[in-house]
Amino acid sequence: MKKLKKLVISAGLILSMSAFTLNGTTEAATTHKVQSGETFWKIAVKYGVPVKSLLTANHKTGSLLYPGENLVIPNSSVTxxxxxxxxxxxxxxxxxxxxxxxxxxxxxxxxxxxxxxxxxxxxxxxxxxxxxxxxxxxxxxxxxxxxxxxxxxxxxxxxxxxxxxxxxxxxxxxxxxxxxxxxxxxxxxxxxxxxxxxx
Known part of the structure; x- marks a missing residue:
């Protein structure tokens, strides 16, 4: 059982590391759980991604957000x-x-x-x-x-x-x-x- 736990943890770490070093050029995509009072602007600034890209990645055409909603944060084109x-x-x-x-x-x-x-x-x-x-x-x-x-x-x-x-x-x-x-x-x-x- 301990070996299985170590294997699962190791695999998770490898996946996490590969997500951050993908092509060595961009930061990895992630998700963000919307908190009360947040806006697309605030979230875009937090992650340093264009608001337009954030809207597109989440198939949004308006600014409506719901607390608890999970948003996809797109890969940054800037390292x-x-x-x-x-x-x-x-x-x-x-x-x-x-x-x-x-x-x-x-x-x-x-x-x-x-x-x-x-x-x-x-x-x-x-x-x-x-x-x-x-x-x-x-x-x-x-x-x-x-x-x-x-x-x-x-x-x-x-x-x-x-x-x-x-x-x-x-x-x-x-x-x-x-x-x-x-x-x-x-x-x-x-x-x-x-x-x-x-x-």
């Missing part, structure tokens, strides 16, 4: 390492900025990944270098190597939940410190704190 890299960039770029500004910085990264004008991976966007210049100052000065704070990590998950919505910002800058005159010619989408976001 834990990519989330960490984004959070470190957000932390370095938006330190001292309002939380909404942190989310907007993370959204710029995701918008660039989706744009044909930029690299199509998160690391490609973050480490992008043109004409000898990095796209993001924290990559150049090494600030990206600092660990992210909790707010920056949450901002990344919120940007992922918001993915595919919004005004399509591809750039952000501080008009007081920006040296590029070109970026000021872009269409402004929103101003948050000291940053101007544009496309």
């Amino acid at each position: 834990a390492a990519e989330k960490d890299l984004m959070a470190r960039l957000v932390h370095a770029e938006a330190k001292g900025e309002p939380y909404a500004g942190k989310v907007a910085v993370a959204t710029v990264i995701l918008n660039r990944v989706a744009s044909p004008d930029f690299p199509n991976t998160i690391s490609g966007v973050i480490y992008d270098k043109e004409n000898g210049h990095y796209a993001f100052t924290p990559v150049m000065n090494g600030a990206i190597k600092q660990p992210a704070d909790a707010a920056s990590k949450k901002a990344v998950n919120e940007a992922l939940a918001f993915r595919g919505q919004g005004s399509g910002s591809l750039f952000f800058y501080n008009p007081k410190t920006a040296v590029s005159k070109w970026v000021a010619t872009r269409q402004v989408t929103v101003k948050i704190g000291n940053h101007v976001f544009a496309k």
Whole structure:
């Protein structure tokens, strides 16, 4: 009987481990039991998946949820390492900025990944270098190597939940410190704190 228990536990652990290392690229799908007061938005932010994907995975067309209902959380297309890299960039770029500004910085990264004008991976966007210049100052000065704070990590998950919505910002800058005159010619989408976001 003990051998059978060990075999069952071992098999369960192997299945659990394989779910988290599937292709080594994405986080595994899981389920979530809806608690009173939760919304699709809150659940999407918690897991860092787009609201649209969460709705689709659960064959939902509206926002109605019932406490106790089990939802399928779809696989994330963004790895834990990519989330960490984004959070470190957000932390370095938006330190001292309002939380909404942190989310907007993370959204710029995701918008660039989706744009044909930029690299199509998160690391490609973050480490992008043109004409000898990095796209993001924290990559150049090494600030990206600092660990992210909790707010920056949450901002990344919120940007992922918001993915595919919004005004399509591809750039952000501080008009007081920006040296590029070109970026000021872009269409402004929103101003948050000291940053101007544009496309």
